Amino acid sequence: MAETITVYLLWHVHHLAEEGGKVRHFSGSDDFWSDEEAGDDVKHLGTYSSREAARRRIERARQLPGFADEPNCFYIQDSVLDEDEWTSGYVEA
Incomplete structure (x- = not known):
């Protein structure tokens, strides 16, 4: 079994x-x-090997223009490699 x-x-x-x-x-x-259609700007800052590494990146990003304006609007998403996340189709309205 794979790790x-x-x-x-x-x-x-x-x-x-x-x-x-x-x-x-x-x-x-x-x-x-987020609601990108209403103007929200979503940015992917990176993919990290640990939650702690992502937190360190947040601290660095909070010092940068733009990110400093919304210092609490960061989100860390866990993702398992080689695992399907969207397993069905979709229908646009």
Whole structure:
């Protein structure tokens, strides 16, 4: 049996989409949402071998223009290598 390898994808969202007249931001470390059609800008900052390496990247990114404006809108996503994530088709409305 093959070894399971988990990597950590790091995302940042510059929120511009409004909900109820206000721009909504992440409310915690496990919160993630975006609405690119309404103007949110989603960036993939990198893929890391550990959650700690992704956290170190967050600290570096928080010092950079743009990311510093939304220092809490980072999200670390666990992903297993060679594992299908979307296993069915989709229908566009």
